[in-house]
Amino acid sequence: MSRAPLPLEEAQARVLALAGLTQAQETPIGAALGRYLAEPLLARRTQPAADLSAMDGYALAPGDLAGPWEIVGESAAGHPFAGVVHPGQAVRISTGALVPEGAGVVLCQEDTAREGNHLTLTGTPPKPEGRHIRRKGLDFRDGDMVLPAGTRIGAAQLALAIAAGHGGLCVRRRPRLAILDSGDELIAPGLPCPPDRLPASNGAMLGAMAAGLAGDILRLGPVADDLDALDAALARASDADVIVTSGGASVGDHDLIQPALLRWGAQVDFWKVAIRPGKPLLVATRGSQVVIGLPGNPVSSFVTAHLFLLPLLRAMQGAGDPLPRTAVAQLTEPLGPGADRREFIRGWWDGRDVMPRPMRDSSALAAMAASNCLIEHDAYAPAKAAGEMMRIHLIENGGNA
Numbered sequence: 001m002s003r004a005p006l007p008l009e010e011a012q013a014r015v016l017a018l019a020g021l022t023q024a025q026e027t028p029i030g031a032a033l034g035r036y037l038a039e040p041l042l043a044r045r046t047q048p049a050a051d052l053s054a055m056d057g058y059a060l061a062p063g064d065l066a067g068p069w070e071i072v073g074e075s076a077a078g079h080p081f082a083g084v085v086h087p088g089q090a091v092r093i094s095t096g097a098l099v100p101e102g103a104g105v106v107l108c109q110e111d112t113a114r115e116g117n118h119l120t121l122t123g124t125p126p127k128p129e130g131r132h133i134r135r136k137g138l139d140f141r142d143g144d145m146v147l148p149a150g151t152r153i154g155a156a157q158l159a160l161a162i163a164a165g166h167g168g169l170c171v172r173r174r175p176r177l178a179i180l181d182s183g184d185e186l187i188a189p190g191l192p193c194p195p196d197r198l199p200a201s202n203g204a205m206l207g208a209m210a211a212g213l214a215g216d217i218l219r220l221g222p223v224a225d226d227l228d229a230l231d232a233a234l235a236r237a238s239d240a241d242v243i244v245t246s247g248g249a250s251v252g253d254h255d256l257i258q259p260a261l262l263r264w265g266a267q268v269d270f271w272k273v274a275i276r277p278g279k280p281l282l283v284a285t286r287g288s289q290v291v292i293g294l295p296g297n298p299v300s301s302f303v304t305a306h307l308f309l310l311p312l313l314r315a316m317q318g319a320g321d322p323l324p325r326t327a328v329a330q331l332t333e334p335l336g337p338g339a340d341r342r343e344f345i346r347g348w349w350d351g352r353d354v355m356p357r358p359m360r361d362s363s364a365l366a367a368m369a370a371s372n373c374l375i376e377h378d379a380y381a382p383a384k385a386a387g388e389m390m391r392i393h394l395i396e397n398g399g400n401a
Contacts, residue, residue: 005274008307008342014270015283015308016322018290019315022173022241029162032153034212035171036317041147044165047139051099053106055132058090058119062104065125071117075100090119099133106132140164150320172317174215178237179203181246182230182257183296186222201365202246202301206294209305213313214242230260241316243289244309245282247296257293258282266291274379276341277362278304297362303344303374306395325394329354329373331386338381346371347392354392371395 006014024038053059059075069090075081080098081091090107091100099106111123126132140146146164147157153169161169186200187193200222207217218240220233237243245257258268266286273281277300282293292309294301306324314322332355335345346357346367356375359367374393377384384390 003272005272005279005341006270008273008275011270011273011281011283012308012311012323015290015292015312016315018269018283018285019312019322020288021318022175022316024170025173026168027171028168029158029166032161032169032171033155033158035153035169035174036314036319037147037149037151037153038170038172038318040145040149041151041161041164041166041169043140043142043144043146046137046141047163048134048136050136052134053093053095053097053099053132054134055106055108056095057093057109057132058107058112059085059093059100059103060090060105060107061085061087061102062129064088065105065121065129067119067121069119071114071119073100104133105129108132148320150318152314152319174213175241175313175316176216176218176239177210177214177313178218178220178240178243179206179210179246180223180230180233180237180243181206181221181296182223182225182233183247184225186247188222202294202296202298205298205302206244206246206305206309209302209310210244210313213310213317225256227256227260227263230256231263234260234264237289240289242309242312243291244305245291245293246301247294261286261291261293273304274341275303275307276339276343278307278344279341281308283308295362298365299346299362299368302368306374306393307344326376327373327392327394328389329375329392331356331375331384331388331390333386335375335377335384335390337383338377338379340379342379343377344393345375345377347373347375349373349392349394354390 064087069088071092072089073081073083074092075097076094077096081100085091085100085102093106113120113122146160151157181200181203185198187197189199193199203219203221220236223229223233261284266284268284271282272279278295280295281304284291294304311322329349330353332353347354349372354375357367357371372395376391
């Protein structure tokens with residue numbers, strides 16, 4: 001086990017290397033939201049399956065742009081015109097309707113005048129002639145790969161899969177997660193809390209962060225700083241793919257996570273990462289199970305879960321890019337020089353500028369709850385002036401899935 005703090009990128013790479021893929025399973029399309037594709041998704045149909053109108057107007061024969069025209073019918077979405085369009089004729093057509101046989105031009109409605117079945121041109125004809133026609137296969141064709149393996153299914157991906165002819169998707173099983181928060185000072189949520197105790201908030205926070213990525217979530221705790229109690233809690237996690245602990249991962253007299261894991265049969269992969277907050281991170285394995293031991297201070301626990309736990313859960317489902325989403329933003333105020341570890345500072349991003357929160361204490365949740373990003377400040381970096389660009393990690397109120 002390495003005792004020197006690992007650089008962030010090395011620590012993340014070591015965690016992701018432990019991520020065994022979960023099983024692939026066929027899932028109904030309505031249950032696939034938030035899941036990751038286990039295999040490339042191929043189209044089972046062509047979209048659009050035929051030439052369709054992109055505008056409300058009139059369909060004409062190619063080259064027949066002078067007019068006037070006789071209106072001989074209508075093509076509406078789902079109700080195509082049954083005949084053939086000849087020169088001198090026009091068919092009323094709606095957006096999304098099938099372009100009739102013989103037609104190659106769609107005149108916009110606002111460029112025409114109609115009296116009964118008589119149509120004349122009042123505006124400018126389209127150039128090129130087919131500009132208002134969505135050609136067959138514009139979006140994709142039968143057999144095309146529309147989504148690669150590892151894609152997370154969001155709303156747009158769900159719609160694409162349905163349009164491509166799928167009623168179910170082959171996705172990876174969400175990992176089973178056990179959450180263990182430990183500490184003699186912890187009181188279950190909602191119970192009276194004397195001054196020498198703290199409400200146990202980390203377990204609920206971690207469960208909320210992982211809710212979109214984990215399947216079954218088993219809550220264990222709060223558990224006292226007692227080896228027998230920790231042994232019993234770990235025994236209940238025998239079916240979990242990932243076990244995340246909060247608190248007790250350091251080496252103080254009452255930090256018992258490492259001894260408990262060793263008694264349980266786990267092997268420690270590494271301990272300590274060169275970041276602030278979150279240095280005393282512990283990663284271990286027991287067979288195919290992965291254990292991530294987070295610090296007990298709530299902000300440290302949040303930051304390390306964002307950087308390590310959530311990427312691990314994504315990687316186990318084959319995510320193409322499991323690491324956190326980042327962006328570049330402009331500072332609204334100066335930052336002092338970087339310390340001896342890379343720091344993640346709570347901040348608020350408005351889409352362009354980022355405002356650092358003044359509170360940096362790793363126990364202070366109010367600043368975390370008022371933030372939507374983490375500002376990455378490199379170790380030993382020079383002081384930053386207002387207006388300088390910084391890398392930020394995006395976080396969301398509903399979690400980080």
